[in-house]
Amino acid sequence: MLYLSRWKIALILAVVLGGFVVLLPNFFSRETVANWPAFMPKRQIVLGLDLQGGVYLLYEVDREDYIQKRLKTLTGEVRGALREEPRIGFTDLAVKGDAVTVRIRDMNQLAEARKRLDELRNPLSSSLFGAKPVDEFRVEVADNGVARLSFTQQGLEQRVRSIVDQSIGVIARRVDELGTVEPNIQRQGADRILVEAPGLDDPDRLKAIVGQTAQLTFHLVDTSINPQTVIQSKPPAGTMLLYSVNDPPVPYVVEEAPLLTGDDLVDAQATFEPTNHEPVVSFRLSTAGSRKFATITQQNVGRPFAIVLDNEVISAPNIREPILGGAGQISGNFTVETANDLAVLLRAGALPAKLTIVEERTIGPGLGEDSIRAGEIASIIATIAVCIYMFAVYRFFGLLANIAVVVNVMLIFALITLLGATLTLPGIAGIVLTVGTAVDSNVLIYERIREEARNGRSAIMAIDTGFRRAIGTILDANITMFISAIVLFYLGSGPIRGFAVTHALGIITTMFTAVTFTRMLVVFWVRLRRPTKISI
Numbered sequence: 001m002l003y004l005s006r007w008k009i010a011l012i013l014a015v016v017l018g019g020f021v022v023l024l025p026n027f028f029s030r031e032t033v034a035n036w037p038a039f040m041p042k043r044q045i046v047l048g049l050d051l052q053g054g055v056y057l058l059y060e061v062d063r064e065d066y067i068q069k070r071l072k073t074l075t076g077e078v079r080g081a082l083r084e085e086p087r088i089g090f091t092d093l094a095v096k097g098d099a100v101t102v103r104i105r106d107m108n109q110l111a112e113a114r115k116r117l118d119e120l121r122n123p124l125s126s127s128l129f130g131a132k133p134v135d136e137f138r139v140e141v142a143d144n145g146v147a148r149l150s151f152t153q154q155g156l157e158q159r160v161r162s163i164v165d166q167s168i169g170v171i172a173r174r175v176d177e178l179g180t181v182e183p184n185i186q187r188q189g190a191d192r193i194l195v196e197a198p199g200l201d202d203p204d205r206l207k208a209i210v211g212q213t214a215q216l217t218f219h220l221v222d223t224s225i226n227p228q229t230v231i232q233s234k235p236p237a238g239t240m241l242l243y244s245v246n247d248p249p250v251p252y253v254v255e256e257a258p259l260l261t262g263d264d265l266v267d268a269q270a271t272f273e274p275t276n277h278e279p280v281v282s283f284r285l286s287t288a289g290s291r292k293f294a295t296i297t298q299q300n301v302g303r304p305f306a307i308v309l310d311n312e313v314i315s316a317p318n319i320r321e322p323i324l325g326g327a328g329q330i331s332g333n334f335t336v337e338t339a340n341d342l343a344v345l346l347r348a349g350a351l352p353a354k355l356t357i358v359e360e361r362t363i364g365p366g367l368g369e370d371s372i373r374a375g376e377i378a379s380i381i382a383t384i385a386v387c388i389y390m391f392a393v394y395r396f397f398g399l400l401a402n403i404a405v406v407v408n409v410m411l412i413f414a415l416i417t418l419l420g421a422t423l424t425l426p427g428i429a430g431i432v433l434t435v436g437t438a439v440d441s442n443v444l445i446y447e448r449i450r451e452e453a454r455n456g457r458s459a460i461m462a463i464d465t466g467f468r469r470a471i472g473t474i475l476d477a478n479i480t481m482f483i484s485a486i487v488l489f490y491l492g493s494g495p496i497r498g499f500a501v502t503h504a505l506g507i508i509t510t511m512f513t514a515v516t517f518t519r520m521l522v523v524f525w526v527r528l529r530r531p532t533k534i535s536i
Contacts (some may be wrong), residue, residue: 004523015512017406019414026417045417047198048184048424048498049363051372053197055206058359061163061191066353067151070159071095074120074137074149078102081116084399088113099150107145109247114141120149120292124158134158160191166352167193173238173348183423193355198422203362205341213310213354214345216262219254220296221304221316227251244313245332252304252313264289268346270339273331281330283346290326298322309342315462375428380434383409391437394446397536400521401442404513408438411509412502421505424498434506437481440463445470450536459531467519474515482507 004012025033025044033042049056075093078100082088089105090113104113123133136155141147151159157341168185175183175197184388197206222239230241230253243249267284285293296305298321306316307330314332337526386405390398414430415421449466457465485507488500525531 018410022414022418025194043417046422048422049196049198050425052198053363054200056361057195059193059355060358062162062354063357065405074100077120099148102147104145113296117147165350170349170351171210177344211355215310215350217258217308218260219306221306222253225253227253242313247380252306260289262350264277268343270343275524279334279336279341281343285326371425379432382435385438386435394536397446401439404518405438408513412505415505421501424526426495426499427502430499430502441474444473444535460536478507478511
């Protein structure tokens with residue numbers, strides 16, 4: 001029979017009231033909401049880039065840069081493997097093109113060299129369940145003693161995927177440190193990363209924060225070699241030539257192997273130097289890093305060491321005494337903002353590879369306001385048109401459907417607020433579409449009630465049967481649409497995802513309002529009027 005228990009009615013009303021409470025902060029400014037009591041909800045809808053303006057950046061992993069850096073590291077691994085006891089004589093170890101080549105001097109040691117080099121294939125675990133590991137490198141040793149190590153295609157692709165995943169985490173930490181935007185950071189294709197910062201009006205600073213690799217290393221300076229001599233020739237083995245960030249740049253010959261890296265840092269903060277009040281970056285090392293730094297500074301008192309960021313020397317102070325506390329400062333003619341930005345980069349960690357910008361857009365807030373206004377107008381016109389049609393066709397029952405539509409839209413916005421989803425212009429399109437599909441469920445119910453009434457059933461029996469028999473059809477229709485929305489979300493990107501999110505949420509709220517909320521309104525009406533016949 002047409003009946004709802006009290007607890008069901010209480011639950012339905014609680015959901016509607018809860019949705020209104022969650023949505024309430026969106027009607028007030030951020031400053032007003034911030035002063036509300038702690039028990040009140042304070043989350044507001046996050047507007048996307050197309051609704052409030054901001055910065056759109058599309059980055060791509062620089063494969064060539066990564067390949068050359070990785071091959072340079074592999075060169076050291078090859079050298080180390082061949083120098084293990086018993087040593088294997090070799091020559092011409094170098095990076096040539098996209099591979100590392102080396103010549104084995106003694107053909108009698110070729111089998112042993114092949115065995116050692118095979119250990120450098122570096123199997124990479126696959127992300128697929130049960131899949132076999134993929135070798136990062138291909139090792140080819142010819143009978144003439146020339147060995148060649150190069151990337152496998154699968155190994156390189158897996159490395160790039162891993163780089164993208166790591167970079168997304170690093171970028172998210174960096175942008176979050178700015179504390180001014182709600183970023184949208186996601187993978188685009190195999191080797192691209194999309195960064196959207198709605199509401200940000202300083203694209204240059206965002207690019208500086210996001211795009212810098214921020215690989216911090218500490219190197220001892222080799223004072224026995226004149227940098228001017230190295231400029232004319234090439235640095236000796238185990239050293240490299242770097243330039244400072246000064247103008248004009250100062251050359252330094254440093255030991256190639258870093259003493260410490262950014263991985264040894266646990267904190268970095270922008271502070272002021274007590275003596276001259278200049279901005280500096282104070283850092284603190286991990287326990288293991290502190291021990292290494294203490295040992296290094298004890299053994300090299302009087303020698304300069306270079307603090308290097310992305311192959312540029314920021315400063316090269318002398319080690320006056322052992323540094324045992326695991327803390328230090330980086331100075332380098334910083335402003336307050338550049339010191340703070342460097343501290344942010346060091347805290348967030350280094351990018352695993354260089355990223356290059358392939359697309360950049362800055363959207364002004366005026367365009368966002370136009371989009372919001374256009375979306376509001378479209379939503380209002382669509383809602384009014386649907387409400388007029390429903391009332392004209394179904395009269396009083398159409399009015400109940402219109403109330404359900406209003407509640408439906410309110411619950412959609414409440415869910416968007418609660419989940420912290422970003423509302424975009426395509427998302428508004430999804431909401432407008434939901435308005436139409438929401439009343440579609442009511443149409444199915446009402447037409448079924450009409451049919452039952454024509455077949456001679458009483459008013460109450462016709463309503464009850466109409467609701468019960470229409471539920472199956474409504475459920476099937478909404479499940480198929482929900483599957484489509486899920487597929488759009490997982491296979492789509494950017495605007496398509498925004499549409500899929502609001503459309504999926506709209507399907508969920510439609511099932512609630514059409515089947516449950518509208519039924520409750522009808523139950524109230526039946527209890528109040530006790531109709532003997534219905535006009536629908």
